[in-house]
Amino acid sequence: MATPKKMNPAIALPSPRRFSDLLSSGLRSRAKPKRDAMEPPRSDEDKQLVSRTQAGEAGAFDELVVKYTPRLYGLIYNMTSNHEDTNDLLQDVFSKAYKSIGGFRGKSSFYTWIHSIAVNMTLNFLKKRGRRFHLSLDDMDASVQNDKEFLELTATSSPVREADLSELQRRLNEAMMKLSDEHRAVVTMFHIQGMPHAEISKILRVSEGTVRSRLFYANRQLQNYLDEFRKNPVS
Amino acid sequence: MNEFNEDDIGKLLRLKRHEQPPPGYFDNFLHEFHRRQRDELLRQPLWRICLQRAQDFMFRLNVPGLTSYPAAVTAVLVCAAVISLKVYQGPGIEKVAVVQNPTPVVASTLPETAWSLSSPVATRDLGPTLLRTAKYSSHTHRAATPPRYVLDSTPVSYEAAFRF
């Protein structure tokens, strides 16, 4: 074998395809209907699955994994902006959950518990990772075409519509990365995952007031970044 | 004064829900999870695996009292005694140094919760035999589903340290 030539550490990733691709029929078709990760979980079902897992039924934990993977994927992905890191973290989260589920007493819901693990592991990971220069972004799923707000944004006249929506989305991702890890976490949980303030405060173990103020601050930051882009559209 | 108001930001952010991993990702996830668990299990030292197997065996006998640590240790010691007796009685077999495994490789760099002997669940072996007895949840497998097309995102094993 030839002497391994040193690999360039900054892995060049293909540029993410965004709305522009969608509009030119670059859609990815799916065999299965998209799981709606945003519906609130059924906590009584979770309680059952947890006790069955604790009783030794291996298949029960599998069901929890299947149920929570899409939701947790979204959470971790939007905090890390990287598919590979998300995959690794997701594996570690479930691994940790599996190891410690014996001691889970049900003081909080399983939903809160596993989201705590996910958020905390991800924040620790981000601290270690530091700044990453290349994002590995997932593509837009075809389901966005049915999204009410997407249709609104592209139909009504608003500052959003005037700018190129796909470029805007790219800037938004960049802006997200500029936020501190903690701020990105609350933005992800509230706006993207649709979690209520109360739930976020339980997960982060901070007061609801803190959650609200972090959201307010983060939102303001994002607005500023996007405005800057509008004024100086140089890449 | 911002051109983008809170509402617009919220809408744009919500659209990110539609950024999804490649097709088939979720289908394959559980499989990779099991594989990782098995890999981690196999990296444990021999004595720990024996202990888990003994506890497992007792558990399957449905005798809760026997799943305790002392019972499991006794079982392992008895088995080891029987086996070593057989070994020593074997014709002309040299005594071989019993391997003392070096510190088990830590599979993950993230901090792990301590392995608890009191929770049989935490040591549950994810081996094929157990999993086959539990029917896989119906909402992911129906008669008409195509087979899982295999191509993992990481190789099955890796080296955690520089040793040989």
Place this chain on the structure above:
Amino acid sequence: MRPLSDFSLVPESLPRPLRAAASGLSLAVTFLVLLVGAQAQESSTSSISREVKEVFDKSAKAVVKVRGTDEHGEFAGTGFFIDPAGTLYTAFSVGGDADSLSVEFDGKKYPARVVMTDVRSGIAILKADIATPALPIGKSEQIEVATPIITIGYPLDLPETPSFGMIAGFDRKFLGRYFSTTHLRVNVPTQRGEAGAPILNFKGEVVGIVVSHIENGSACHALPIDAAEKIRNDFVRFGEARHGWIGISVTEAEKFKEGSRAEMTEIMKDTPAFGSGVILGDILLQIGKTKIREPEDVIDASFFITAGETVPITVLRGNEKLTFDIQAGFHPNSHQPAVIAAPGQNQSIPLRLDSVGRTP
């Protein structure tokens, strides 16, 4: 403007009809020369596509779809025959842990059984009891970055499909984790279902086995065939993979000494290294034929050590170069004794914790 005949190569002294014939001939020759020249230049792409097609036509029959069931249900992957008796290579993630394996060959389905599986290398060897074509085995040590290659696989539910690409690199690690041995990184589109597909050079020889994909399938990692063959040779000789073990840990020293900064920082008890003469602080220079410069060089050397074989280990101690011949024991993951009593002697039966024929 001078008439064309003035440019003729034909001497004027020849009689007229002969001259005409000669002109015609010389024109024809010129035309043919130009034509051949044009074709040669025509494009390297059409000659590449011809070569790809040749390799595909020659090799496709020996590449098969592998099916099986495991605890999650049915799955499908790819494998390829390497002898006329139906022995085939596939990835561990395809053949490693499955029931009711079968291969689809020549339009028919045949049962296949596991001959051996090996997690460390990530491969499985299966066998279908039928007469089959076979792919010749190449040498992965001969390939380099930018070597063009072809894969043939069964993506999703599609029939055997060729892909063209090239070797992009040789990776020791990926995403912060070290492979068990250097893997090929190949820029070739790979889809689900192609685990186990062969990587072929333009001679149609196998140089790698696809094991995992990168970045949504625009590239993949493949086990070099030399690594797979090491495992298979172990099986031929001993009936199982024999991962060897010396018992030394190395870490990065501050400075390079004699070209190496791999310092021995642990010599494990009850291993062949213990008492062999090497001591802590020795700088590792060579393991067998492999020169060591960095601690990570140890990974490849380690993979190719066979339990039971004697490995010369060269170290630097102070200013002296010393070589120790150490007999390798079994790798800890094999759950077999690390120290082998004597070569060729019967070992005590180890406590087998997994199904027969499988090395952890």
